[in-house]
Amino acid sequence: MPCPVIASHTRRKRxxxxxxxxxxxxxKQMAMRGGKVEDVAALTWGVPSFRTPVSIRQAVAxxxxxxPDIGKYALPDGLPALRHAVSAHHEAITGLRPDxxxxxxxxxxxxxxxxxxxxxxxESGDEVIVTDPGFASHLQQIRLxxxxxxxxxxxxxxxxxLDLDRLADLVTERTKAILLVNPSNPTGTLFSETELRRxxxxxxxxxxxxxxxxxxxxxxYENRDRFFHLASVPGLHDHLVxxxxxxxxxxxxxxxxxxxxxxxxxxxxxxxxxxxxIICAPRISQVAGLAALTExxxxxxxxxxxxVRRRELICARLxxxxxxxxxxxxxxxxxxxxxxxASHENSWEFALRLLDxxxxxxxxxxxxxxxxxxxxxxxxxxxxxxxxTAFDRMELLFPR
Ligand SMILES: Cc1ncc(COP(=O)(O)O)c(C=O)c1O
Numbered sequence: 001m002p003c004p005v006i007a008s009h010t011r012r013k014r015x016x017x018x019x020x021x022x023x024x025x026x027x028k029q030m031a032m033r034g035g036k037v038e039d040v041a042a043l044t045w046g047v048p049s050f051r052t053p054v055s056i057r058q059a060v061a062x063x064x065x066x067x068p069d070i071g072k073y074a075l076p077d078g079l080p081a082l083r084h085a086v087s088a089h090h091e092a093i094t095g096l097r098p099d100x101x102x103x104x105x106x107x108x109x110x111x112x113x114x115x116x117x118x119x120x121x122x123e124s125g126d127e128v129i130v131t132d133p134g135f136a137s138h139l140q141q142i143r144l145x146x147x148x149x150x151x152x153x154x155x156x157x158x159x160x161x162l163d164l165d166r167l168a169d170l171v172t173e174r175t176k177a178i179l180l181v182n183p184s185n186p187t188g189t190l191f192s193e194t195e196l197r198r199x200x201x202x203x204x205x206x207x208x209x210x211x212x213x214x215x216x217x218x219x220x221y222e223n224r225d226r227f228f229h230l231a232s233v234p235g236l237h238d239h240l241v242x243x244x245x246x247x248x249x250x251x252x253x254x255x256x257x258x259x260x261x262x263x264x265x266x267x268x269x270x271x272x273x274x275x276x277x278i279i280c281a282p283r284i285s286q287v288a289g290l291a292a293l294t295e296x297x298x299x300x301x302x303x304x305x306x307x308v309r310r311r312e313l314i315c316a317r318l319x320x321x322x323x324x325x326x327x328x329x330x331x332x333x334x335x336x337x338x339x340x341x342a343s344h345e346n347s348w349e350f351a352l353r354l355l356d357x358x359x360x361x362x363x364x365x366x367x368x369x370x371x372x373x374x375x376x377x378x379x380x381x382x383x384x385x386x387x388x389t390a391f392d393r394m395e396l397l398f399p400r
Pocket of ligand 1 (some may be wrong): 046108109110111112135181185213215244245246247253256257258
């Protein structure tokens, strides 16, 4: 006879379906698989090779030494000094000054900030329009909060441009938001002012939120003059949340720090989720962020110049493998998203073959949406040596 206690436990479903139904993103899956392989050449995860700049490290060292509160919680929406610095910085880049108390929220990075927003915005079955391809983790985040990602295919034949004529047709009664990353991860596309303004106009007309997730706007290469900041449009302030992360441009991915500029009505709601899930971003990281925004920031240009070199390197190496990959040169960010033209089954099979047979990790393109199938994402924020080794090995695996 079965034990009655065990029987009643096993009848209960232990894992909630909203968790059981999602996956660890393929980026992290590949990074974890690669971590078990000795001397792997890793192009899978967009972790910049740079060290957190010395001015930031020194500010933290001073605070550890002299600030008796450094080990304590901060206010849930962040240290006032950092919120004021964010407000000034946001005004410097957009011309619009958010109120540090009503509009600025310090987060533990953009993934955490978006997680709070999706909790606030999404009822089960609500829809979020995402570019296809778009950032893999966004898809899991939306699903985790009961939402449905609606794919907005980009046009690969036109260098991964947005197809604005299709956007209006994707909006339904259930659409809550449009999620944008500019320049794009994984394609490196830089969206034009015209495209972005049209998205803004539609969001206002349909009463949708635009969630502008910004890890990469420091990395624009020769296209800086073409960059347009959608958060600089005054009429959009009630329809736009701007999320900035320190992870990439300040080489602070392990500090877990970001900020959001949100409409006042949303900040109230986001605070509830923030309080219930994380309380506050780590105070020590907020001290680091304050230094990043207020100390000289020569590292931004230095990092960009290194990335320019790495972009040239990876494009040159892709050119020599033109029987394996066809690619569009990225306009910004630090990813390239080549189509696989060598014989293969699908992007997962190809990525696993590269790992098994060449000790190279890339991310299978299907993780970024249906349009990503038959592609892989390669990150060129890693050391030059990792790029060179990865391509030396792929050249051996795919002789002409
Ligand atoms: C588009 C996008 N959003 C968010 C993140 C993660 O940001 P954070 O480290 O601030 O959570 C990444 C990291 O790769 C990203 O590419």
